[in-house]
Amino acid sequence: MNPFSSGTRLRDMIRAIRSCKTAAEERAVVRKECAAIRAAISENDQDYRHRNLAKLMFIHMLGYPTHFGQMECLKLIASSGFPEKRIGYLGLMLLLDERQEVLMLVTNSLKQDLNHSNQYIIGLALCALGNICSAEMARDLAPEVERLLQFRDPNIRKKAALCSIRIIKKVPDLAENFINPAASLLREKHHGVLITGVQLCTDLCKVSSEALEYFREKCTEGLVKTLKDMANSPYAPEYDIAGITDPFLHIRLLKLLRILGQGDADASDCMNDILAQVATKIESNKNAGNAILYECVGTIMSIEDNGGLRVLAINILGRFLSNRDNNIRYVALNMLMKAITVDAQAVQRHRATILECVKDSDASIRKKALDLVYLLVNESNVKPLTKELIESLEASDQEFKGVLTAKICSLVEKFSPEKIWYIDQMLKVLSEAGNFVKDEVWHALIVVISNASDLHGYSVRALYRAFQTSTEQETLVRVAVWCIGEYGDMLVNNVGMLDIEEPITVTESDAVDALEVSIKRLNSDLTTKAMALIALLKLSSRFPSCSE
Amino acid sequence: PLSKPAQTQIYQIRFESVELFVNEGFKLSKYKYRNRSAATAAEIRIGIPASVLSENPDFYLDFFFRLLSRMIHFVLLISRQGKVRLTKWYSPYSQKERTKKVIRELGGVILNRGPKLCNFVDWRGFKVVYKRYASLYFCMCIDQDDNELEVLEIIHHFVEILDRYFGSVCELDLIFNFHKAYYILDELLLAGELQESSKKTVARLIAAQDSLVETAKEQASSISNIIAQATK
Numbered sequence: 001m002n003p004f005s006s007g008t009r010l011r012d013m014i015r016a017i018r019s020c021k022t023a024a025e026e027r028a029v030v031r032k033e034c035a036a037i038r039a040a041i042s043e044n045d046q047d048y049r050h051r052n053l054a055k056l057m058f059i060h061m062l063g064y065p066t067h068f069g070q071m072e073c074l075k076l077i078a079s080s081g082f083p084e085k086r087i088g089y090l091g092l093m094l095l096l097d098e099r100q101e102v103l104m105l106v107t108n109s110l111k112q113d114l115n116h117s118n119q120y121i122i123g124l125a126l127c128a129l130g131n132i133c134s135a136e137m138a139r140d141l142a143p144e145v146e147r148l149l150q151f152r153d154p155n156i157r158k159k160a161a162l163c164s165i166r167i168i169k170k171v172p173d174l175a176e177n178f179i180n181p182a183a184s185l186l187r188e189k190h191h192g193v194l195i196t197g198v199q200l201c202t203d204l205c206k207v208s209s210e211a212l213e214y215f216r217e218k219c220t221e222g223l224v225k226t227l228k229d230m231a232n233s234p235y236a237p238e239y240d241i242a243g244i245t246d247p248f249l250h251i252r253l254l255k256l257l258r259i260l261g262q263g264d265a266d267a268s269d270c271m272n273d274i275l276a277q278v279a280t281k282i283e284s285n286k287n288a289g290n291a292i293l294y295e296c297v298g299t300i301m302s303i304e305d306n307g308g309l310r311v312l313a314i315n316i317l318g319r320f321l322s323n324r325d326n327n328i329r330y331v332a333l334n335m336l337m338k339a340i341t342v343d344a345q346a347v348q349r350h351r352a353t354i355l356e357c358v359k360d361s362d363a364s365i366r367k368k369a370l371d372l373v374y375l376l377v378n379e380s381n382v383k384p385l386t387k388e389l390i391e392s393l394e395a396s397d398q399e400f401k402g403v404l405t406a407k408i409c410s411l412v413e414k415f416s417p418e419k420i421w422y423i424d425q426m427l428k429v430l431s432e433a434g435n436f437v438k439d440e441v442w443h444a445l446i447v448v449i450s451n452a453s454d455l456h457g458y459s460v461r462a463l464y465r466a467f468q469t470s471t472e473q474e475t476l477v478r479v480a481v482w483c484i485g486e487y488g489d490m491l492v493n494n495v496g497m498l499d500i501e502e503p504i505t506v507t508e509s510d511a512v513d514a515l516e517v518s519i520k521r522l523n524s525d526l527t528t529k530a531m532a533l534i535a536l537l538k539l540s541s542r543f544p545s546c547s548e
Numbered sequence: 549p550l551s552k553p554a555q556t557q558i559y560q561i562r563f564e565s566v567e568l569f570v571n572e573g574f575k576l577s578k579y580k581y582r583n584r585s586a587a588t589a590a591e592i593r594i595g596i597p598a599s600v601l602s603e604n605p606d607f608y609l610d611f612f613f614r615l616l617s618r619m620i621h622f623v624l625l626i627s628r629q630g631k632v633r634l635t636k637w638y639s640p641y642s643q644k645e646r647t648k649k650v651i652r653e654l655g656g657v658i659l660n661r662g663p664k665l666c667n668f669v670d671w672r673g674f675k676v677v678y679k680r681y682a683s684l685y686f687c688m689c690i691d692q693d694d695n696e697l698e699v700l701e702i703i704h705h706f707v708e709i710l711d712r713y714f715g716s717v718c719e720l721d722l723i724f725n726f727h728k729a730y731y732i733l734d735e736l737l738l739a740g741e742l743q744e745s746s747k748k749t750v751a752r753l754i755a756a757q758d759s760l761v762e763t764a765k766e767q768a769s770s771i772s773n774i775i776a777q778a779t780k
Contacts, residue, residue, distance in 0.1 A: 011724055014723065018723075054727055057726070057727065058726065061632055061633075061634075061726065081764055082757075082760045082761065083764045086731070086757065086761065087727065090727060090731070093636075093734075097637070097641075097643070099640070099642070120756065127738055130738045131636075131734075159738060159743065162738040162741050162743055163739060165741060169613065191744075191745050191746060192743065192744040192745065192746065192749060195744075195745055196742075196743060199742075238746050238749075239745055239746055241701065246745050247698075247701060248702075248742055248745040249745060251695060252742075255695075287700055287701060288701055290697055291695060291697035291698040291700070295695050295698070326665060327667055327700070330668055331697060361664075362665045362666055363665070364665065364666050364668060364669065364670070365666065
């Protein structure tokens with residue numbers, strides 16, 4: 001029997017495709033199948049329409065074009081049977097996107113199915129509408145969905161709630177119609193309806209200020225009570241995750257309360273108690289608990305200030321920071337970045353832990369920690385922070401060194417209290433990661449040195465010392481070479497010694513040797529060699545004895 | 549919705565109080581927005597030349613929808629070899645964007661992540677939460693400001709439901725029964741949001757629908773139908 005007639009079962013086709021050894025083999029199999037399906041479509045085959053669509057969906061997931069099958073979805077959706085509609089709607093969602101004009105043709109079927117006597121068919125229609133409808137379809141069918149928000153079955157109400165979210169995003173003008181029905185959903189007991197109802201209200205608030213005011217005034221107390229009931233609820237096996245009843249509902253309620261409390265003192269007051277309760281009582285040894293705490297902290301940070309709560313929140317973040325779980329630390333760093341705008345002092349207290357994170361083995365964490373440190377730097381803490389960052393530079397890998405170097409240079413330039421400190425830090429950076437330092441940065445260093453006449457001697461001596469040990473750093477070599485050329489006489493004669501310096505013996509020929517080495521060293525590029533030559537020229541006029 | 553007032557060339561999209569104004573002479577600037585984490589975002593004006601917008605209004609509508617919606621933008625299941633086992637798109641992405649940008653690029657990033665790292669990746673201004681279960685990576689794309697720990701729970705919720713349905717689910721189950729995996733996902737998420745927190749309820753709903761399909765099959769192979777077929 002020909003395995004590729006339109007009679008191939010889905011399972012057999014999948015097996016045939018998986019047993020192909022090469023891409024060419026696979027293409028051949030797919031081509032045969034598509035040809036058979038195309039033939040069946042043009043013959044308006046009824047018997048295998050269902051199976052053919054399933055095959056098409058699999059082929060689509062492999063990445064092959066399947067637009068010839070789009071109309072089949074419509075035919076299946078228009079059938080009267082549940083199995084046909086089920087696969088038809090799935091095909092629709094998979095093979096089409098809202099940009100296809102074909103999608104509009106489904107509007108009528110959708111309208112009928114939203115009024116079907118079989119609630120599972122209503123569910124299929126709501127699902128498709130909520131996932132891929134266009135703005136026009138949303139406008140056409142909004143009244144049906146609105147009506148279904150009050151349907152007798154809670155599973156339909158919850159689907160209608162989420163479908164409404166897509167509708168108001170596509171057609172914000174319709175938001176006002178949904179305010180009242182959404183508010184009634186908040187008074188229900190069914191968890192599915194509650195989480196979707198709360199989500200609908202949250203999105204309504206974002207689209208319509210009228211909705212925000214309405215929910216704030218009429219629903220805040222009720223929501224606080226619902227959250228209290230959840231937090232105090234006894235063990236409920238159906239909704240329990242890690243010892244907490246329905247963490248998802250907890251989180252959604254916290255999200256909505258955040259929006260309602262933001263910018264409004266009364267609403268914020270109303271929720272203080274429950275926020276404190278959640279923040280202190282929820283166990284944080286499992287991810288579910290931490291997810292709730294994280295959301296709670298976010299809410300506390302956004303609503304109107306209550307000193308005690310804020311402290312509580314930052315403490316939670318501090319604990320998160322020292323958690324061994326990478327996810328928790330990542331999340332803490334994220335939240336702390338937002339907390340800076342709200343309470344910079346409190347975040348500063350956790351500086352030490354944050355600095356530890358800059359040395360973390362996880363690249364995502366290192367990057368977040370560095371971003372956070374950057375935001376924490378001010379005139380009073382720039383010295384210790386820079387010291388720590390430079391230490392991290394020594395331990396970091398190539399990929400991170402570039403980013404870290406750039407940030408350190410930027411900080412040092414921005415906050416430098418004295419020139420000598422700036423020069424010292426830049427020297428350390430150049431010695432450790434000179435190859436990552438950008439041109440503008442080492443040019444700026446040279447400018448600063450040349451403008452600081454009292455530091456000329458210090459600079460050239462320090463650079464000479466550094467040069468002895470770190471010749472692989474190109475930019476260090478360049479700056480050193482420039483300084484030696486400019487201030488060679490100070491180097492040799494120990495001119496302008498500062499109290500903190502130790503004397504160094506450098507003869508004229510030592511200085512010249514250093515420049516020679518720079519020219520001859522293997523890694524020196526043209527810029528370095530050119531600079532060294534110019535420096536030699538400068539020295540030749542100052543050190544007449546070494547002219548050869 | 550894109551509405552065009554009669555007199556001047558101003559296009560307006562209102563979503564989350566972001567108004568996209570197009571004016572002659574404005575320079576194209578990358579999207580800039582103030583105070584994005586505020587619940588009621590202040591009006592944000594972004595200038596884009598009228599010619600640019602009218603060339604491709606769909607692109608901008610899609611772009612801003614994705615940018616401004618807080619939701620799960622897409623779900624992606626890929627194997628360790630990079631084979632796609634399931635994709636679901638809740639935000640507008642063109643077919644090309646889906647294959648090139650998301651599947652290939654993001655797939656590459658995630659498959660290259662080492663084992664002990666955190667489950668979050670910053671990608672193109674969004675955040676992708678991923679978790680590996682045996683040979684499959686479950687990925688969900690959310691916004692920078694969203695709760696990534698919760699999404700980890702949502703992924704786990706999905707996996708547990710799959711596990712109960714298939715009885716110790718493995719990748720092969722999801723390959724040969726991909727449509728069933730989609731049916732389950734459609735009871736879990738809708739419009740990029742969580743639909744049901746009770747695994748029991750999801751299982752019940754799926755069972756009820758499966759049984760409707762069984763009943764229809766039985767009817768189709770019932771005697772009367774066989775007779776009808778034979779006499780066709």
